Amino acid sequence: KRNPERGLVAFSAVIAQATQDARTIEQGLRQALLRGGEISIVYQPIVGRDGRLARAEALARWTSPTLGVLPPDRFIAVAEQAGLIVELGRHLFGLICDDLEAHPDLRVAINVSPLQLRAPDFVSSFVGELQKRRIDPSRIEIELTETVVVDDSHLAADRLRELRDAGFSTALDDFGTGYSSIGYLRQMNFHVLKIDRSFAAQIASSPQATAMMRSLIELAHGLYLKVVCEGVESAEDLALVRRLGCDLAQGYYLDKPMPMDAFAERWLSQDIA
Numbered sequence: 001k002r003n004p005e006r007g008l009v010a011f012s013a014v015i016a017q018a019t020q021d022a023r024t025i026e027q028g029l030r031q032a033l034l035r036g037g038e039i040s041i042v043y044q045p046i047v048g049r050d051g052r053l054a055r056a057e058a059l060a061r062w063t064s065p066t067l068g069v070l071p072p073d074r075f076i077a078v079a080e081q082a083g084l085i086v087e088l089g090r091h092l093f094g095l096i097c098d099d100l101e102a103h104p105d106l107r108v109a110i111n112v113s114p115l116q117l118r119a120p121d122f123v124s125s126f127v128g129e130l131q132k133r134r135i136d137p138s139r140i141e142i143e144l145t146e147t148v149v150v151d152d153s154h155l156a157a158d159r160l161r162e163l164r165d166a167g168f169s170t171a172l173d174d175f176g177t178g179y180s181s182i183g184y185l186r187q188m189n190f191h192v193l194k195i196d197r198s199f200a201a202q203i204a205s206s207p208q209a210t211a212m213m214r215s216l217i218e219l220a221h222g223l224y225l226k227v228v229c230e231g232v233e234s235a236e237d238l239a240l241v242r243r244l245g246c247d248l249a250q251g252y253y254l255d256k257p258m259p260m261d262a263f264a265e266r267w268l269s270q271d272i273a
């Protein structure tokens, strides 16, 4: 039998638990930003058609003394809601700059939250940090999700122009999820299109997904965009996305995200010399 009230009680219990979790994560995050050392970056290779490294996507990790290792999906949204994302973003950028300084051959792709982008000094604060450390912005690609474009397309267009003028590369991330509009692609002037991993997950079994991916890649090339296919998990996936014209690939088959020491050893061979 259905009991709507029971359902409601259970539902609010779920919400109460989620609120509690968010508060615990928020407090822990504030501590982590004060203390330093708990938050780190792992790197995953993005590989060209020749199999060589093009750049590495920088992905945040947090090892909390009380909560254990938390993936970004657990703490980025909390940081956004708690008003901590700008500070967290700066902290992460500092860590990435440390690695760029230490490894002259390293190029990175960085994830930026819509709220970070909204800060008026977003581009200039990044540029200032890079100048201080003598790091060339062309070594950095800024990945933005389409929510940025949908929420405020004027702001997004302005920021994209600023980033471009400052010498950064820009990528539209997770394309194919949410509101993906082909119109935005034309308007927005990104350098790179990243096709969401949900596509790669389907192409081996679905002719429709394959046709869509092929068309998307053609369309992107028509707009002078390079295409990264995410979620390449097998040799078969890799062969397929390459056959469809994908310029760059990323996924567990190529390598998993890992700390810089391991990454440098496996992917920055020039470092060894």
Ligand code: C2E
Pocket: 044, 058, 059, 060, 071, 072, 073, 076, 092, 111, 112, 113, 173, 174, 197, 230, 231, 232, 233, 250, 251, 252, 253, 257
């Ligand atoms: P994303 O930007 O789409 O990053 C790719 C995610 O896919 C990463 O998860 C990566 O570990 C995972 N992945 C890579 N290859 C494969 C594969 O072959 N198969 C599957 N199933 N997954 C794969 P991760 O590290 O847990 O990050 C999750 C999301 O958190 C990211 O999605 C990004 O939106 C966000 N994020 C990560 N680091 C940062 C950051 O520093 N700042 C901000 N604002 N967001 C971040």
Ligand code: CA
Pocket: 057, 111, 143, 173
């Ligand atoms: Ca990304």
Ligand code: CA
Pocket: 173, 174, 194, 196, 230
């Ligand atoms: Ca993505």
Ligand code: CA
Pocket: 174
């Ligand atoms: Ca994502």
